[in-house]
Amino acid sequence: MAGLLTARVLTEHFSRVTIVERDELTGEWAGDPEADPREREVRRGVPQGRHAHGLLAAGLNVVEELFPGAAEELAGAGVPSGDVLGNVRFCASGHRLRQVPIGMTALSFSRPYLENYLRAKVFALPGVRVRGGTDVVGVEADAGRARVIGAIVQGRGAGRAEVLPADLVVDATGRGSRAPRWLAELGYERPREEELHVDLAYVSRHFKVDPALLDGDIAIIIGPSAAAPRGGAVMLQEAGRAVITLFGILGDHAPLDDAGWRAYARRLPLPYVADVIDASVPLDDAVKFRYPGSTRHRYDRLRRFPKGFAVLGDAMCSFNPMYGQGMSVAGVEALRLRDQLALDGVARFDALRFFRSVRPVIDIPWQIATGGDAALPGVNGPRDLPTRMVNRYLERLYAVAARDEVVSLAFSRVTNLLDPPAALLRPGIAARVLAGRRMATA
Template sequence: MDDDATDNHPRTTDSHADSYAGSQAGSQAGDRAGGRAGDHAGDHAVVLGAGLAGLLAARVLARRFSRVTMIERDELPQGEPVFRPGIPQSRHAHVLWSRGVELIELMLPGITDKLVAAGAGLYDSPRDFLWLSPADWFGPVSGARVLLASRELLDQAVRQEVLRNPRIRVRSGEAAAGLAAGPGGRTVTGVELRGGERLAARLVVDATGRTSKAPAWLAELGHPAPEVTRCDSHLGYSSRYFEIPDDPGRRWQGMYVQGRPELPRGGVLMPLDADRWLVTLVGNGEHAPSVREEEFLPFARSLRSPALYDAIRDATPLSAPTAFRNTANEWRHYERLERWPAGFVVLGDAVCRFNPVYGHGMTVAALAAEALAKEIRTLNPEEISAASRRIQRRTTAVAAVPWQIATSEDMRYPVTEGPPPDRATRILQSYMSRVMVAANTDPAIASRFFGVLSLTSPPGTLLDPVTMVRVLSKRGLPTAPHTTDYPSHHGPPVARAQNRPPAVG
């Protein structure tokens, strides 16, 4: 992370932050006045998008720039956390893996405790969950820490902490229409807002996510469009909130029933904000779940285990089912462009987005912010602008491991569209199938597996000689065995065990 000892601006102390009237409305009003007063870049950075990637980027940039302005298309909510259109996937399951928790805590000290106080939960995965992998049930072993909270709560808590910094302002209900640039499009000098206003900036960061217009904006400046790699397993979501029913015998906190290529259906159940469950059903291709209310429970009953169905069959729904289908892995390869304008960087889902079923998006946003912090820690604003191409490559590099995880797994499904797996990927898939079998029976392998899945440990952790010997020692076990309805350490609700309908294939 960035080092205060190298900061070329006065440190923003807690007392300064506390004295800042950091309400969102005040923040917007101050920037409307200050941002329009002078049309010069000076020591100013603009961040487009106030989602997690944009918020963390603004926090990092405030160490080097005296002014950071965030431009957000949505009208940001006041008061209680609520859904907003700019984050349509927020009504579906989200996980912040341990590496993301650690990095966000470093950037915003105390944020984890505030989230937990507001109803978020810190859990150990898979120990605190019922988790049926493609191979078998995980035992109650320690793997990786996860933070579970509604996306609305998480974004609001992070936004409030970021805006405590008096250098950062947000203008909501506004959007960028394009980039302002110098001669020949060699330097980005600011942004053009809808309505005609121009904001001058030394650095512009695009963190507008899946709807990013960066390719078109760069084309207008004379730059080629980036190559795009896409891998789409045609995964569909259907999610619904439930009231948590009383069950004194319940010893788990959440549940994940994964599918297999021959039955590509699964489901996630997670506690949210202390008093409700979010249940997300998933399926690939023609197995994508419906959003019709009468089909939600039958789909849950069709999974490889009846455990999720048993949990919700008598629970009170708090919402109608909601669909999400935009789940393809897509990488815009800005890092490959030979020409790149100074003063411009693209971050987060605007560069690389992943099938959300693996839960990596928010953690990758934190990793990109960490990479940004490392690149600019000793630079002044003018030097940061000049280093944009290097910054683009370094911040994009953090996507390589989660991309490999997501695409290599998605390639197992026959309906997946994208580059076919090469020989190295097929070997990796075969080995990872054996890792999964071993992780279900060996706590040491489970710990290493979840270290990699949580992006805390490098993939090589699973390839060291000791680990490979342990993994290959299980080669006599099948990779797709018949599995029991429940794991050995936790059975069905007692009152329902006698009359539960059979699972259907």
Template sequence: MTEPHRAPTRAVVIGGSLAGMLAAAAVRDSVESVEIVEAHELPSGPEPRAGVPQAAHIHPLLSGGMDAIEALLPGTADRLLAAGANRVPMTTNMVYYSPEGWYRRWQNSTQYLIAASRDLIDSVLRSRIGEDPRIAFRSRTRVTGLLGGADRVTGVRLRTPDGTESELAARLVIDASGRSTRTPRWLTELGVDGPAESRIDSGLAYASRIYRAPVCTRDWPVVNVPPDPRRPGAAGGIVPIEGNRWHVSLSGPPGMHPTRDPADFAAYARGLRHPVVADLLAHAEPLTDVTVTHTTVNQRHHYERLRVWPEGLIALGDSVAAFNPVYGHGMSVAAQGALALRRLTADSGLSQGLARRAQRAIARPVDVAWSLAVGQDIRYPATQGHRPTVADRLLHRYVGRLSHTATGNFRVATALTDVLTLKAPPAGLVRPDVLLAAVIGPLRPRPSGPTFTEEERQRMRDAGIPLK
């Protein structure tokens, strides 16, 4: 007796983004093939990819995200470092001027960030994913709709640049198409009521540029001068990336937006709360034009709240929630969501109810990043979508107290870093030991100026950079 024919199980991922590639890695062991459908041409190396405007701006990968990527694709961190990325321990290799003062560069840091261009990160991931014969890329093809109905999605409709349309059946469809996601509209077309949506817009704008660094960037610190929300103004930072380059981003609220004029870039940096960024840039060689972005809205689709959700459909990454890029949470949240999906499929495969369980699991890391991003952005006077409540103001005062304490207390600095890198939930900031430390305050005096080490100062002297 012959066995009945069984169609091969396929997963389709919409979008060749970092989130899309990690989604493919998450489900590859639960299906026979994965097809990543990307609307644009995919570069063969570390080159810009269309549809990723945030790539022009500082793009660190937090330890909470890098650890998740390592769990999905072991060895990726080593490949990034071999390609020129820098591993920056926090706060050991950070020159950070918080609104409460300069942070000490505490040793024995537990968290870190990967400092590299987005182009390099994506390229290393594409190379890693391309080694799996079960995963294929289909570029220059758009997904125009979903197949199936309100109970189950069974595939996607496709269109190529010449107008050819086709259908691609799939057991699982994962939307990783980013901020431009069409899933809310597609759900409506399937007869599913759209999800609630949250939008918090601080009105910030970003201007970024890449420079050739005047010093060797291996083990060079991240330099960061954030704004003081009590007196909104300009902010800026320098991240050491591959190729002995500095990636520089400046930002400002409405009425103080940076411009695309290269002549204004250094002058704008001079207007930060401290001139350290401008002082360093004065001795660096600009390699690119200035790129400005005004799309900094925190935007979230609450799919986890829907009472009806079709089997076979999952949304991930910016398709669920996109954040103000200044916080560097987007890639890490996508990675943690993909890891949550992998754990679910490893436990129960593509069983009934997977899509709803996955959407709720993906929402958990989103909740953490959302509370951090929105908690900061609502402090700006021009923010639209939410105004601070009494509880918000009390929380801001407490976080400010923690930041003040962290300038001279290793325990509190570590607790804050654990949360900001998405390695611990915000509840860790109200542990009894942290509360007590906040009451006592800093145990050591705050540094009086930029906390460069003697070795870094020697590099600057060798490059002719005056020390202040």
């Protein structure tokens, strides 16, 4: 996703953009998800594609900006669509947040379907070419090691590596990025790594779900609570299917067997996901994905970085997927890259300035994810006073948001990365949270 959105951005500044991808890719999008099962095929390079993948409002805004009309086209093709708050049932800490329409679209699709759609758009752009079935194994620098002048690529199964010359190489290879090692090999400092270990596992299955079971909603998300630190999601998808994901942390993972998986769902903080499971028809067996923890590479803190090179997406920062942020943040980063290229010009582009401009883009979702994780028992997250106070405040806010639509809307804007978390402390919201709590305890 980071690579596709970045490629689209780069076509504005470069006459040729080459996407190098280790999987063999087609650039086809059949449109009709009922007709073409390839739309749902999960690639080897993106195994997380089998699991629930939501696009936040901030992410859909990026897609719309880069591909105007995309939301309408996807909804027209049969992707379930609704209102970001009115039709997405979000439950936090055992509270079902109040739902009212706020006039912003949400789409619910499988990751492969969205990716195929965007890939077809990007591959069709003039100047874009694709080297599928090819690994990037390094970067080539000039004699002074001041500038990266190409990517070293190697066809899968083919013997020799070759240099693909480029004015700019962008690493969007995801969480497994080897950019820190390449930097060290060129004599640069590696970026410092921050990690919050959660030992999360997603265990997912697809179901034939009668949409009526969701009562007009397109997705149900049950976040973990301190009392029951496990969660689940039902997301309607194209072709009348739904993905149902159960997740837990620190080894409390959902079992793979049918009975154990269903029993785990029954022990979530609220019954909505288990109720849908019981009334629906399974289409496959459970598949597990383990995720050790959020990882942030502090490229923004480096003092030296070679020209002609940049890193973004999960390669720069990978967020605990429970918060559904990764694709959306990658999209916003791609827009920042566009801004920086416009500001600097291609010849003078400096990735250090780009990394610093992206810092606030990452700070906010990072704070949401690590702060949220820190509220869960056993997670060795930030324990400073501000984080503890914010988490105590949020507990109150969830209870109030269950009946107060103004508070629910404010919270939804923050989780959708439209407003910073500080918006929840504004006097208008704080007064409602505190008054609501007094009412609840009176």
